[in-house]
Amino acid sequence: xKKLILIxxxxxxxxIGQNTYQIAVLKYNGGGDWYANPTALPNLIAFCNxxxxxxxxxxxxxxxxxxxxxxxxPFVHMTGHGNVVFSSNDVENLRKYxxxxxxxxxxxxxxxxxxxxxxxxxxFPENNLxxxxxxxxxxxxxxxxxxxxPKIHEHDAGPAKAFGxxxxxxxxxxxxxxxDIGDGWEDSEVHNDSPAIRLIALQMGANILEYAFTY
Numbered sequence: 208x209k210k211l212i213l214i215x216x217x218x219x220x221x222x223i224g225q226n227t228y229q230i231a232v233l234k235y236n237g238g239g240d241w242y243a244n245p246t247a248l249p250n251l252i253a254f255c256n257x258x259x260x261x262x263x264x265x266x267x268x269x270x271x272x273x274x275x276x277x278x279x280x281p282f283v284h285m286t287g288h289g290n291v292v293f294s295s296n297d298v299e300n301l302r303k304y305x306x307x308x309x310x311x312x313x314x315x316x317x318x319x320x321x322x323x324x325x326x327x328x329x330x331f332p333e334n335n336l337x338x339x340x341x342x343x344x345x346x347x348x349x350x351x352x353x354x355x356x357p358k359i360h361e362h363d364a365g366p367a368k369a370f371g372x373x374x375x376x377x378x379x380x381x382x383x384x385x386x387d388i389g390d391g392w393e394d395s396e397v398h399n400d401s402p403a404i405r406l407i408a409l410q411m412g413a414n415i416l417e418y419a420f421t422y
Contacts, residue, residue, distance in 0.1 A: 228281065235285065240289060246392075283310070301330060302330050312383070312419070316389060317360075323382070343369075370383075
């Protein structure tokens, strides 16, 4: 709860018990489809509000990387398949947001990895992405994932991996790779995933939001 109180100081629109706080999709430049998986966040929000006691607005906002509006949202989600470019203003703004208590989740929807890593490394050159161990708190929240990040879609058939940027002991950015966890949040008919796979994806997503709001 201490971390959540800190977030409230920096993000004044957040209101506990008032159904007034909102999360956002991150809009970025470079040509990548930042708007991919349109049903993912609404479904994750509904799952979290029902199962872990969050009170998040049903519809997520859209916010640009370089906009001051980003400070209105304690959690932003970034996805896509292609190129990503952060301008110097984007880097400065996103860095300030993360240092102020914000949280960024980046989900590689297959194809953005070669581009997004270099852009994320611009944020904190002294704190580059590191792979998270399976005992990290994000895998041990409301739902337990003893093997770490779950694999939702195959793509290159590599193992699902979670990377993070940690600043002063706090995970400020989570990068999920070779998992396609956001696909598992989408409406069932989009990818025809089984109910069991979708549940695992939503449970992991709930852990991510739980972590972002409490650490």
